[in-house]
Amino acid sequence: MKLLILDRDGVINYDSDAYIKNLAEWIPLPGAIEAIARLSQAGWTVAVATNQSGVARGYYDLATLEAMHARLRELVAEQGGELGLIVHCIHGPDEGCACRKPKPGMLEQIAAYYDVALKGIWFVGDSSGDLKAAQTVDCQPVLVKTGKGERTLAQGLPAGTLIFDDLAAVADQLLHL
Incomplete structure (x- = not known):
């Protein structure tokens, strides 16, 4: 199975330090939807692991997140593609859950769902928490420069992190392997 795991905010859609609180604020990044569709059409399963503490903070509810x-x-x-499993953590940063990145719970949930080992699976994110979660379970950490990516790049990255401009560039690379 060819599996790719993505963070959501800052990778697939625009991010905001004020949170994406409703459907109108959820705006895809240029080329991101097409990238997922192209990968799907080429036989890739694309899953999403996303921290959504805005639910715990009361900024939006589960119905809004599902929308x-x-x-x-x-x-x-x-675009002719299919998106795989979407897992989310709705806990706040101080709730001590096992799913909120940088903890690897959501990645492990995806691995269990698809019955695959995570070693070497690409996990694409824009934050240090994404990269740390990837590293914890031997996923290949991949940073995109969209979202918080440029800020994360300036902080230093885990050894072996791959860097791309955006999700479309990640797709281009994977489709030419």
């Missing part, structure tokens, strides 16, 4: 994910699936389908 965002339904819209994401709809847009990918319109």
Whole structure:
């Protein structure tokens, strides 16, 4: 199985330090939807692991989060692709859960769902938490410069992190392997 795992905010859609609180604020990054569709069409399974503490903070509810994910699936389908499993952590940073990145719980959930080992699977993110979660379970950490990517790049990266301009560039690389 060819599996790719993505963070959501800053990788697939624009991010905001004020949170993406409703469907109107959920705006795909240029080329991201097409990248997911192209990968899907080429036999890749694309899954998403996303921290969504805005739910715990009361900025939006689960129905709003599900509407965002339904819209994401709809847009990918319109481009002829299919999006795989979407897992989310709705806990706040101080709740001590095992799923909130940089903890690897969501990545492990995806691995269990697809019955695959995570070693070497690419996990694409824009934050140090994404890269640390990838590293914890032997995924290949991949940083995109969109979202918080440039800030993360300036902080220093785990050894072996791959760097791309955006999700479209990641797709281009994977489709030419």
